[in-house]
Amino acid sequence: MLMVVAVAAMAIATTATYVITTNLRETMGERLIAEDLWFNPSGRISIYILNVGKTSVQVSAVYVNHTKYSFAPTPFILEVSEHGWLNVSCSWTSGNVCYVEIVTKRGYHVADYYKAP
Numbered sequence: 001m002l003m004v005v006a007v008a009a010m011a012i013a014t015t016a017t018y019v020i021t022t023n024l025r026e027t028m029g030e031r032l033i034a035e036d037l038w039f040n041p042s043g044r045i046s047i048y049i050l051n052v053g054k055t056s057v058q059v060s061a062v063y064v065n066h067t068k069y070s071f072a073p074t075p076f077i078l079e080v081s082e083h084g085w086l087n088v089s090c091s092w093t094s095g096n097v098c099y100v101e102i103v104t105k106r107g108y109h110v111a112d113y114y115k116a117p
Helices: 002-027
Strands: 032-040 044-051 059-066 067-069 075-079 083-089 097-104 109-115
Touching: 032 083, 032 097, 032 109, 044 075, 044 097, 059 083, 075 083
Parallel strands: none
Antiparallel strands: 032 044, 044 083, 059 067, 059 075, 059 097, 097 109
């Protein structure tokens, strides 16, 4: 009986370790670079993003000055080594500095300050 309990406990421990390390590997493999950012006169911000990580990424939120804004295309998913434009519906004022933060579904984020022309 003790042998059966020990084998069952090891099976549960092995499964839990596999699930935890797989999720950790995917989270640590996420890497984005915001290569370019354009302030468009139409009242939006366009961000050129490159996935340089080891796993696909899905953008879940975009914040400008700590306020969440909608973006297109939705959903915005980049496979490994893919790149694309993320368009944020956000009004901006010429000469102001904007703090732009992009957050992925797994919680990775990339942020920086940009000055509007």
